[in-house]
Amino acid sequence: MISMQVEKKLHAADGEMTLKLDLQISEGHLVTIYGESGAGKTTTLRILSGLLKPDKGLIEVDGKVWYNSERGICLRPQQRNIGFVFQDYALFPHMSVLQNLQFASKSKADKAAMDRLVELMELGALQHRKPQSLSGGQQQRAALARALVQKPKILLLDEPLSALDYKIRMKLQDHLLEAHQEFGLTTLLISHDISEISKLSDQVVVLKKGEITKQGTAAEVFVDEKISGKFKFTGEVLNIQQQDVVFIVTVRIQNQVVKVIAQQTEIQGIKTGDRVMVASKAFNPVIYKMDP
Ligand SMILES: Nc1ncnc2c1ncn2[C@@H]1O[C@H](COP(=O)(O)OP(=O)(O)OP(=O)(O)O)[C@@H](O)[C@H]1O
Incomplete structure (x- = not known):
């Protein structure tokens, strides 16, 4: 210490x-x-x-x-x-x-x-x-x-x-x-x-x-106060792909891979390999009992 x-x-x-x-x-x-x-x-x-x-x-x-x-x-x-x-x-x-x-x-x-x-x-x-x-x-x-x-x-x-x-x-x-x-x-x-x-x-x-x-x-420290979503995860960008006017950002969050749809302004300065925060503002979670 x-x-x-x-x-x-x-x-x-x-x-x-x-x-x-x-x-x-x-x-x-x-x-x-x-x-x-x-x-x-x-x-x-x-x-x-x-x-x-x-x-x-x-x-x-x-x-x-x-x-x-x-x-x-x-x-x-x-x-x-x-x-x-x-x-x-x-x-x-x-x-x-x-x-x-x-x-x-x-x-x-x-x-x-x-x-x-x-x-x-x-x-x-x-x-x-x-x-x-x-x-x-x-x-x-x-x-x-x-x-x-x-x-x-x-x-x-x-x-x-x-x-x-x-x-x-x-x-x-x-x-x-x-x-x-x-x-x-x-x-x-x-x-x-x-x-x-x-x-x-x-x-x-x-x-x-x-x-x-x-x-x-x-x-x-770095999360903007605006992104005070109920669910927040940090992950690593694996891929960014343009699709029409939006971008599909593939992010690895622990051992899962998720796809996030983003606007051009959101992905500015973000590149493959970057650590990012994925947060959700309006989120309606569902709950399932898992097998023991
Ligand atoms: N030995 C010293 N005596 C008095 N002032 C000092 C001394 N060493 C540094 N300073 C001043 O203290 C301030 C902080 O300097 P420091 O080098 O710690 O900044 P820094 O946060 O590392 O900046 P940078 O990111 O530019 O490297 C500066 O304005 C510098 O001129």
Whole structure:
């Protein structure tokens, strides 16, 4: 469990702004921080990682104090057991992928763990290559592996996928989720992409001008108040097909596939693979007894 109650004065573009965080994050959760530019998202991750000191407050992780302004405690970043991945991959350019991993690894002897990461991130064929000869997606997989080789308990991801194209992004989201689960991580992600957030997050925290304005599941946070239908399900778009003036959207909801008729305005910005909410306003349900 991460518990953070901190404050820090920041110099925003339009004057002073105070970042005020009161945040509890359960162990093993993947939490996304969402908000407009300058809201304080990166600063939140930097404070948790120890790269930036808040003005006052308390940070506790699994009952251990990382920061306590009153008691003058502030653990250094190296003492915090955190992995960090940014949008720019920040691999050492003069080292191969494998050398990057070996350099970051605390225990050089732990070859099995290293091999598993190479396999998980599909870096086998790339491990002897230098970063500049790799594509963006490949470099980001290597950067993720390098963060994970340090066996962090907490993984901080500052828009790690935003520079990548849609297809590679989808694949990396799967890699990320797999690593998050396999290594029992608690992960904080910054992302602007609502379908990505819906796919990955257990919880979403919305920041506005340094303050938390909303918190909950992606469905709770992003669903427009207008869609307050009695029945709401989240699913994944499998197909969108035009039929005369309407569109038939095929959506997988858990293990069922449903077809939703939509107007062009409703499907704007929605594409195959996106996570969507299917809701019904006027709904007349029927009920059947099922065989025991
Ligand atoms: N060390 C600092 N001292 C004072 N102000 C800072 C500091 N770091 C960042 N700021 C300011 O705090 C505000 C929030 O910055 P931050 O990088 O956290 O925003 P963000 O939500 O991550 O934005 P973006 O989506 O554009 O990356 C910005 O206006 C920034 O200029």
